[in-house]
Amino acid sequence: GKASNPVNLIIRPSDQRTADFIEENLSKRLSSEELISFALEGQQIFLLNLEIPQPVKVEGETKKPDLRIGFDRELMKELKEQGFEIVLSPGNTSGSNTQYINEYSDLVKQFEINYVVFDGMEISGFPDDIDLMQQVITENHLTVGIIETAVQLGYLNQVGIDELIYDSGYPINRVYSTRNDEYLKEVNERYYRWVRAVIDRGIRIIYLVPFQNEKLYHSVNLEDTLDTVARFHQTMEEKGFNTNQPLSKLSAEMPGKFHRLAVSLSLLIGSLLYLGYLFRPHRKTVLPLLALGFLGCLALNLFTNADFTKLYALAAAILYPALSSLLALYYWRDNHQYSIGKQLAVSLAIILGVNAIGMYTIVTSLADITYIMNVEYFRGVKVAFLAPLLLFVFNYLVVYKGKNGIKKFLEDFLRTSPNYFILGLSLIGLVGLYLYLARSGHTAGVSVSSLELRTREVLETIFMARPRFKEIIIGYPALFALVYLYHKYKNEAIVLVLGLGVMMGSISMVNSFSHVFTAVTVSAQRTLAGLLVGVILGIITIIAVWVGEKIYRQWQ
Template identity: 30%
Template structure:
């Protein structure tokens, strides 16, 4: 008969599952309506392409619009871009020194003597002159930016190194904005940061952006975002974004300094951006690039594609780029997406703190059940742990540490549920009184034991999956808010969640096999055999590979055959399951249960530990909140049925090998 405390813990888990179901239902609804992707190209890069190929930029803009591009990113002017466009003449200090002997012999330059480190800018339009002067004085200081006396309202002399001057953002050209809008595109502005920026400078940058009229959003340019390094300035930038309702881009893998602070303050306007770097574009194939774009939209909630053109081709470069853009657009639509202004993900389904507490109650209850299975806790100990867990959670909420609490409980769930899934079903893995000698004897006489084994293995397998899915659902619900879903906040402890459940299962099984005793000294006295050394070395290498290949980044390269398998599965199954889940984890889990049925002790515990990789990987799938929930469910389903199929094949072969061996003894 179940103890009352156990029934209470199970009841709390069921309640938390119901709450989780409500949350992920709303999350899935939101994600299903979050399907519009903005296709963006840079005006500077399009100009470079048109110059290189000798095409008119207006003609090129019309063609890329037909291919699927709906927005153009406009960068702030630089001295170089203004020179190329013919808007200014720019003479660096070195150039002035070379021309000095010539200039001083010509009126009105006869009294002209440039100072060391001074550069000259001559504009052909007063509007450009005033724009440049304002921007330069804000970034360099009024003392370093002066008028050229004999060229009023046209000439400026500026002090500063060439490198520093070259990096300065000098505002946006009105004619560029008008041209883009007149050709039917939306505008995305690329604002540049600069050192010594203050709130007044940030206000000025935003007032300049307002002059461009309605815009689709802002993507900060360079290694730092507007306002960095001052946190106060970054918060001011975020406040202006919210006031003006400007969506802003978070560029994947760019690690722009300061973006996290802005994203924390204005998460409701954040949009994930993906781009393939210029260096990568020189070596990547069009097919791989297209696959990468679609994967970014499907798996990581990317809603702005910042597309760089190919700049080398053996044939017509313009036509190749147009075909490339068209392919991306068609593949997007085939995957259920639309193109247009990027969808904004701004909802949060955990506002009632009671929801969070109920989810946490489920995690704590599962942890107590695991401890009870391991240490046979008494009722008062279980209730004490439950109360302490609730009080700790309330304390963190009281001190406004909601995100920290959510991260901590999500990590605990990722550690507890895979471990609990195996330990609570130990009868399928460890020898017990339900196995009788005649079960082994029957193996050589008929196939009834095979059917019985398959039934038992399947029963154990699905119980493990069910408990693990419970934890996965709680994690998905705990982390279901916009900050986690957009990658502004992330699940903490990926490597720990991959390794610790394996070690916990090993430790608990060790205790159970040794009837609660560690038996460390006793085992240390035993002689070390060669097979022990081989096993230890094997698992050491296995763990290094396993941990290094877990998470988003690895120092071990993906093998060519593995990459081909991934692409095949991705195209065939839509949601590609993780290789270690269905190729290693689940088959090992099924094999360990069949070994238990067949009363085979040798190597069974190592196989069990390898099998834990299956539930661990399942849980990890739901820790990546930038992946849509239904996509994660499909990935999990594919992993389960593939792993089950491969595992049953392995179990069948293993059974008949054992049967043949025993018949010949």
């Protein structure tokens, strides 16, 4: 008889057809020493003389290792004839024979395959034969799907994939796996997650796993899955997406030194404008600063190998909201004589116009495939949300108190007993500031209420992309209230408190464009939707304030 090591795996096929399939495919993955074939009682037996990963327990279930024996071409042919598009989903093997990688090219040609999404935590060919997998991708012009993580940031770290996509020139597109929403039991919630993946995060490949609600029969889960897919396809087509065309290959060309120089020079000019409006320096001071800044930009971008694109994007996310607020403060201070309507129109023009420069600067700073595909991502979100608020306070003090009166203002403010009106506004401002910071960034510190979720779904149904809540709930209402109240009461504290709310919305507008994995057209439509809804809510805010004034006077 044959003796075998307990760690080895023995395969006993049920019939000759299965035996032929196993031998044909495993012989491309295992060497003759690793795959041993012999007859026993008239039946062919295979012994795998290599270490096989042991079964592991996941959430109480035993997950057996996938031996990755090979591809059933007859099944693939049948699926192709039924109209399915085949996506290659290979994994790595424990064997030392690399002939199976060459087989991929044959499969790609036979079944007209355009995409490859690796299965498991290692790519085919890792660690020593990644170049063979790269050759398959390059020669067949395949698109590699990189799977988005469950936290919707970056991509799944499949071992070897970084080297593969870099050496292949980034022929990539992003994949959303519906396994990430299996914890959701409501079919409607899963549907909206798919929609947001495409609209908000630029996902173009959905890896679909049938629903597995343990409380429902398998047939019901399958029916729910198919119904949700049909609804999802219909929604995507209604929003202008084509679900039947192959994905276009994105350019992997990276911005050059002169591109980065142009961005840095625009930031230099913007910074000098900001300082000029803030401190009113003499021309003799500005010209040397301009010359030094120009030489610095030349040195940083043309004579060093450092990449400052993230720094430029962060600078734009801070500079332009701060500059827009400074110009708005000057306008509010010096134009009491104009009507509320005109002041609102000019304020919106200042905020949107100046911030549009910031939006464009961020997009052009991060305009390469690594950011578009979320391989790299903007990491200065918290700083970009907080710094402009601090600069707004400084802007306010300079505009209303002057450079020399800041210290005196702070001393007087600390000694003054504020009235109930200002205390109320301050309390509202502090609550808004907390929610603003807690809900900012890639990971939120405050959970989303069910009411907000329902509101999001309504807005997503109406618009291509729903507007940001910071804009429509905080920013625009604060702007309308500020202009109305300041025009009426001439109290500078109104500008300080409500101006912070205006800044929150302004910052959010610019920050939307730092998510460059979202199409620029989608971010632009989101901003316009925010303007439309924000104006409506702003008018409602003025009406509510007016009614509140009436009630307050009657109460007194």
